[in-house]
Amino acid sequence: MRYTDIAIIGGGLAGSTAAAMLGRAGISALLVDPHEVYPFDFRVEKLSGDTQLDRFYRTGIADSVLRSATHDGENWIARFGYLLDKKPSRQFGIMYDALIMAIRAEIPKPAELVYAKVTDVSTSDDRQKITLSNGEAISARLVVLANGLNVGLRRNLGIERQVIxxxxxxxxxxxxxxxxxxxxxxxxxxxxxxxxxxxxxxxxxxxxxxxxxxxxxxxxxxxxxxxxxxxxxxxxxxxxxxxxxxxxxxxxxxxxxxxxxxxDLYVCTGYRRPGIVLVGDAFATTCPVTGTGTDKVLSDVTQLCNVHIPAWLATERMNAAKIASYYEDPVKQACDAWSMAKAFSFRKVTLDRGIYWRTQRLARFLAWFGEGSLRRLRKAISAESKAHAHSSSSSSSSSSSSLSSSA
CATH class of the missing domain: 3.30.9 (D-Amino Acid Oxidase; Chain A, domain 2)
Structure with a gap:
């Protein structure tokens, strides 16, 4: 039996980030995942936008991880074959498996990785037991379930999912x-x-x-x-x-x-249980079209590791009432609601032929066009000002030279 404070099941984006954050905080944690080298998985392939990157920086590992990514610096916006804008971009491209390995490289002791499958989990108000495929067992104060779309362990615990x-x-x-x-x-x-x-x-x-x-x-x-x-x-x-x-x-x-x-869009039911907490896609999914899935994972993990786990470890036991503070966290709830609402509104603005949504599509097109036009105008004015300043400087230099020659 191995003993730890936190056992994390699933070594994808949510689980690996949680392990890195807990290790940096000096909290004993075991990250359990069967893949020593993470395999290719078609998931997150870029990190982008001020809000998402700000969330990533709150993990404490962003600077190191982003060195493995490709920063494009500028993103062109186009529709109907017309270039609408050339927008400055905080966008970093990285394949999912490379992202996970870069995050795992930032996991310090006392956090550790265990390469095995979890075959069973039993929970209580006190300690939790995890049984592994290699015959080992782990005793932890808290289990963080971060195994994404895998439903087997959740069902064993009586946690179901509701497809929306x-x-x-x-x-x-x-x-x-x-x-x-x-x-x-x-x-x-x-x-x-x-x-x-x-x-x-x-x-x-x-x-x-x-x-x-x-x-x-x-x-x-x-x-x-x-x-x-x-x-x-x-x-x-x-x-x-x-x-x-x-x-x-x-x-x-x-x-x-x-x-x-x-x-699929789904949310879990029956998840308020002692000794276990769900993060990322293990709790609820969102639509990849909106790009908010990474926001939701990072919001879950940062709130859990920065706010709730340190407070929980400071007192005895891990009952369901105690863990409820994470699910009721206003930051988590706001991100979940925003992510789900955006999933449905983006679909409507793409497909709906009603007058309201047609107007929304036109408004977006005009907004991109207007923003791009203003950006081009500002660049032109800036270039003209620089050219005028350079011309004035050159004229002044020529006059000085003429006076010097005359003297």
Whole structure:
């Protein structure tokens, strides 16, 4: 039997980040995951936006981890084949397996990794017992369940999930390469759908190392023949769905395998139990289209590790009433509600043909266009001011030289 304060089940984004934070805080923790080298998994492939990155920095490991990612610096916004804006970007591309390994490299003692599968969990108000596939057992004061979409352990504990929206969206990932050129003209690109009938909210292109990664999102059924066409003939299928995209990208080809992942929206029920707390997708999922899934994971983990676990360890026992403070945390609840609301509003603004949502689409287009126009105008004024200042400086220098020569 191994003893620890915290046992974390699942070594993905939520679990590995929690282990790194607890280790940095000097809290004894064991991270249990079967993969010593994390395998490829089509999940988070970039960290972006001020809010998300600010959440990541609250973990204390962002600076080190982001050194393994690719910062693009500028993101082009386009629709209908027109470039609307060239926006400064805090966007970092990194494949999920590389992200997890970079986070694990930041796990210090007294936190440790255990490479095994969890076969059983039993909980109580006092200590929790975890049985591993290698025959070992762990006794912990608290279990953090961070095993994502895996439902087996949750069901053994009587925790079920309630599906809110089955196959809410589809995520499609692949590498894109220019034809006849060494590189694309843009550092990164977000291209929005041209028409609701294609059921595509947007395509995002961003660099990961020396490759241009593509994430295409769609609102379709899991058995839609369009997905089969996208897997086997991606260039032709994209050209049909986004016919004016090539005005921005030029001709392109798809290299490597096309990955497709449907996403259900669900929340767990029966999770208020002694000795165990759920984080990230183990608690509830969100829609990858909105990009808020990483926000939700980071919100869960930072609140749990920075606020609740230190307070819980300061007193005896781990009863359900004590752990309820995490689920009732206003920061967590606000992030969960925002994430879920955005999942449904983004779908409506993409698909709904009612006058309100048509107006929303037009308003977004005009906002991007207006912001881009103002940015271009400010750059032009700045360039003209610099040119005028340089001209004045040159004239002054010439006059001084003439006077000096005359003297």
């Amino acid at each position: 929206s089955a196959c809410h969206s589809i995520s499609i990932g692949f590498d894109l390469a220019p034809v006849g050129r060494a590189a694309f003209a843009f550092p990164a690109l977000t291209y929005f759908s041209e028409r609701p009938s294609e059921r595509i909210p947007y395509l995002t292109l961003f660099p990961v190392g020396n490759k241009m990664r593509a994430n295409l999102f769609a609102y379709r059924e899991a058995d839609d023949p369009w997905l089969r066409e996208m897997r086997h003939k991606p260039v032709e299928t994209m050209n049909a769905a986004l016919p004016r995209l090539r005005r921005i990208t030029g001709e392109y080809t798809v290299s490597g395998e096309v990955k497709i992942r449907p996403a």
